[in-house]
Amino acid sequence: MTAASPASSGPRRxxxxxxxxxxxxxxxxxxxxxxxxxxxxxxxxxxxxPSVEGPEALATVFxxxxxxxxxxxxxxxxxxxxxxxxxxxxxxxxxxxxxxxxLCLFTGPRGxxxxxxxxxxxxxxxxxxARGHDAVAGCVxxxxxxxxxxxxxxxxxxxxxxxxxxxxxxxGELPADTTFKLSALVGPVNPASFAVYxxxxxxxxxxxSDLTLEHLTEIRRVSRAPMDFYxxxxxxxGGYVRLYDAAELIRRGAPIYLKFGLSKSPGIYPYGAQLRDxxxxxxxxxxxxxxxxxxxxxxxxxxxxxxxxxxxLPGPLRRFTADADLPSS
Numbered sequence: 001m002t003a004a005s006p007a008s009s010g011p012r013r014x015x016x017x018x019x020x021x022x023x024x025x026x027x028x029x030x031x032x033x034x035x036x037x038x039x040x041x042x043x044x045x046x047x048x049x050p051s052v053e054g055p056e057a058l059a060t061v062f063x064x065x066x067x068x069x070x071x072x073x074x075x076x077x078x079x080x081x082x083x084x085x086x087x088x089x090x091x092x093x094x095x096x097x098x099x100x101x102x103l104c105l106f107t108g109p110r111g112x113x114x115x116x117x118x119x120x121x122x123x124x125x126x127x128x129x130a131r132g133h134d135a136v137a138g139c140v141x142x143x144x145x146x147x148x149x150x151x152x153x154x155x156x157x158x159x160x161x162x163x164x165x166x167x168x169x170x171x172g173e174l175p176a177d178t179t180f181k182l183s184a185l186v187g188p189v190n191p192a193s194f195a196v197y198x199x200x201x202x203x204x205x206x207x208x209s210d211l212t213l214e215h216l217t218e219i220r221r222v223s224r225a226p227m228d229f230y231x232x233x234x235x236x237x238g239g240y241v242r243l244y245d246a247a248e249l250i251r252r253g254a255p256i257y258l259k260f261g262l263s264k265s266p267g268i269y270p271y272g273a274q275l276r277d278x279x280x281x282x283x284x285x286x287x288x289x290x291x292x293x294x295x296x297x298x299x300x301x302x303x304x305x306x307x308x309x310x311x312x313l314p315g316p317l318r319r320f321t322a323d324a325d326l327p328s329s
Contacts, residue, residue: 043307044254053271166201247302
C-alpha cells in the first residue's frame with residue numbers, strides 16, 4: 001500500500017471534483033474530527049478476516065490473500081476454542097506464524113448456545129454472556145488451553161470473563177503479551193461503555209457497524225483502545241455494507257482494524273464439516289471483499305498508514321486495578 005503524495009491535499013472524497021463542478025461539493029473535513037491516536041508502530045489501520053473456523057478455511061484465506069495481494073494482520077474465529085482439537089489449533093497457530101498474522105480464537109460457552117430460553121425470546125435475554133459459574137469456567141479453561149498451544153489473542157463476549165482473564169494476565173497465569181478482543185455481538189455503543197471495556201482489560205473492541213462517523217469521533221475523544229469495525233457486516237449484525245466509509249473510518253477511528261465480513265451469507269457457528277462448502281466459499285469471498293476495500297482506499301489516496309504485517313500489540317491502555325476484588329489473605 002502506498003501513501004498519498006505529500007504534496008497533495010490528502011485523500012479525496014468520492015467523486016469530489018465531478019460533484020464540485022455541478023455545485024454539489026462536500027464540505028471540507030473538520031480536522032477536529034480526526035483521531036489523534038495510532039498503533040504503537042505508527043500505523044492507523046490494520047486488517048482482519050473474521051469467521052475463519054479451522055485449518056482448511058485458514059489455508060483457503062491465505063491462498064486467496066496471496067492471489068489477490070491482500071495483507072492480513074489478524075485472523076479471527078467464531079465457533080470457539082472448544083470446537084477445535086489440539087492438532088487443529090496447533091496447525092492454525094503455525095500457519096499464521098508463517099505468514100506473520102495474529103490468530104484470535106473465541107472463548108467457550110455462550111448464552112446463545114446454552115439451555116436458557118431467554119436468549120430465544122424477543123428480548124434476547126443475556127445474549128452471548130456466560131450463564132453461571134460453569135460457563136465462566138469453560139471460557140477460562142478455553143483461554144488457558146489456547147495459550148498453552150501458542151494462541152496469543154482471545155475473543156471474549158462477557159464482561160465478567162474479560163475481567164477475570166485480565167486479572168489472570170496481570171497475575172502471570174496468562175502470558176503478559178496475551179491480548180483480549182471484545183466480540184462484535186456485545187460491542188459498546190457509546191464512549192462511556194467503550195472506556196469501561198478498555199478498563200476491564202480489552203485490547204481491541206468491536207463496535208457495532210451501525211454507529212455513525214460522529215460516534216467514532218466521540219469514542220476517540222475518551223479512549224485510544226483499538227477499534228474493530230466490520231466494513232461489511234454479516235446479516236446477524238445488520239448486514240451493513242460501508243465500503244465508501246472506509247477512508248473516513250480510518251481518519252476518525254484510528255487505530256482501527258478493518259474487518260472484511262460478508263452479508264447475505266449463511267451463519268456457520270458452531271462450525272462443523274456439514275458446513276464445509278459454505279465456510280470455504282465465504283472465506284474466499286471475505287478476502288475478495290478486502291481487496292475491494294483496499295482498491296477503494298488506493299483510488300481515494302487514503303491507503304497510507306497501514307501497520308506493518310506482524311504488528312499486533314495495542315500499546316499502553318488504561319485499566320482498572322486488577323487486584324481490586326481479590327480475596328483478603
